[in-house]
Amino acid sequence: MAALTDLQHAPMLLSTLMGSDPRLLLVRAVAWLVPDTLTSHPSDPRYIDFDYDAEDEFAVGMYVCRQCFPVVYAGVIQLQWQGATERTLERYLLEGISAQLVVPLQDLDELRYGPPIDFCGVYLHLLEAEDADNPPYNRLLPIFAHFGLREGGDESADVQDVALLTGRVLIHSLNERNARVYQDLSNLLMWMFSLSGNTAVDYTTEAFWENGYDMPQWSADDLALINDINQEAHDLIDSAFNALTLLEMDTDVCRAFTRNVKAVSNAVRKTLTHKENTHARIRPIGGDPDPATFALYARWPERT
Amino acid sequence: MFTSLDARGLVDCLSQIPPIELQAVELLCSLPRNPTGGWFPIVPPECVAQATQQLIAYTRSCAALLDKLKYLPPTTLPTLEIPEWPL
Numbered sequence: 001m002a003a004l005t006d007l008q009h010a011p012m013l014l015s016t017l018m019g020s021d022p023r024l025l026l027v028r029a030v031a032w033l034v035p036d037t038l039t040s041h042p043s044d045p046r047y048i049d050f051d052y053d054a055e056d057e058f059a060v061g062m063y064v065c066r067q068c069f070p071v072v073y074a075g076v077i078q079l080q081w082q083g084a085t086e087r088t089l090e091r092y093l094l095e096g097i098s099a100q101l102v103v104p105l106q107d108l109d110e111l112r113y114g115p116p117i118d119f120c121g122v123y124l125h126l127l128e129a130e131d132a133d134n135p136p137y138n139r140l141l142p143i144f145a146h147f148g149l150r151e152g153g154d155e156s157a158d159v160q161d162v163a164l165l166t167g168r169v170l171i172h173s174l175n176e177r178n179a180r181v182y183q184d185l186s187n188l189l190m191w192m193f194s195l196s197g198n199t200a201v202d203y204t205t206e207a208f209w210e211n212g213y214d215m216p217q218w219s220a221d222d223l224a225l226i227n228d229i230n231q232e233a234h235d236l237i238d239s240a241f242n243a244l245t246l247l248e249m250d251t252d253v254c255r256a257f258t259r260n261v262k263a264v265s266n267a268v269r270k271t272l273t274h275k276e277n278t279h280a281r282i283r284p285i286g287g288d289p290d291p292a293t294f295a296l297y298a299r300w301p302e303r304t
Numbered sequence: 305m306f307t308s309l310d311a312r313g314l315v316d317c318l319s320q321i322p323p324i325e326l327q328a329v330e331l332l333c334s335l336p337r338n339p340t341g342g343w344f345p346i347v348p349p350e351c352v353a354q355a356t357q358q359l360i361a362y363t364r365s366c367a368a369l370l371d372k373l374k375y376l377p378p379t380t381l382p383t384l385e386i387p388e389w390p391l
Binding site: 032 | 323326328329331332333335343344349352353355356357359360363
């Protein structure tokens with residue numbers, strides 16, 4: 001009987017004991033709020049260098065949340081204490097993390113590769129056959145055609161050099177104008193020729209990997225940077241789509257664009273062809289010609 | 305300019321460090337004694353989130369400190385008995 005009474009008082013006794021010692025209180029706080037700290041030890045390699053490939057999706061998600069999204073982490077831990085199912089916890093993780101990203105996650109497995117970058121580079125030689133009938137390629141290919149480029153990107157280096165420099169010249173001339181429509185057009189050309197300086201806009205996923213760049217990490221700094229890159233990329237692509245619509249709707253601008261591409265291409269081609277000609281009027285000095293040199297060939301109708 | 309620190313100085317230095325005030329511990333201390341158990345307090349989610357953030361930052365700084373201490377050369381303190389600070 002006495003033993004039963006002792007047993008009934010045990011929780012109270014334990015609770016009192018755990019509250020009286022600061023170290024036990026700290027352990028209890030950790031068990032309550034960051035329990036996975038108790039399962040890793042400083043000598044555990046995972047503690048120092050987390051292996052994203054060795055852990056399951058949920059463990060990766062919890063690690064990422066501890067690093068970057070502590071509020072989501074706290075929510076998951078409390079759900080765990082309430083006995084939530086694995087599916088509920090994973091959905092909470094996915095939605096909680098996605099809410100704080102410019103590019104939401106489709107699956108927890110994507111966490112292994114760092115904060116997601118929304119690559120949307122346009123590479124003609126990487127264009128798949130099935131892409132040809134899909135936006136944006138079916139709208140971009142006619143514009144590339146003005147520059148002498150086509151699907152497959154297998155033109156000679158000379159043609160590609162002329163097209164690229166023509167693109168740079170037109171961007172230069174458009175950036176000197178304040179009208180919104182010309183900023184849109186400039187953004188369209190920057191996207192088409194990978195000249196924006198924004199990683200997400202200038203690269204495809206394959207190109208980024210092939211260049212051997214380091215993938216971003218789940219740290220506060222990298223996360224902020226990737227969110228900025230993705231947001232800037234989305235704004236630029238939205239603007240570029242406005243320009244596509246403009247070219248389809250505004251016949252004056254479309255005509256000027258076609259004429260300017262032709263005029264600048266001709267001037268650029270002559271210069272590049274006569275690179276070695278010492279009598280040529282415009283000669284590049286050390287490397288690529290300056291786009292500003294050819295900007296006078298581009299004329300645009302007034303727009304506000 | 306710092307030049308050296310003897311054992312006594314180290315003890316004085318460490319004993320002046322105020323105890324950290326963790327919100328999680330305060331919340332646990334505020335939990336009424338419950339004869340049927342109830343190990344963790346029921347508090348609003350934003351309170352839990354704040355306490356968790358603070359505890360994560362604390363455990364992280366402890367881990368960083370531990371990592372630095374690993375590379376300190378060991379020093380024998382034969383005359384000193386401080387069970388709380390087994391350096």
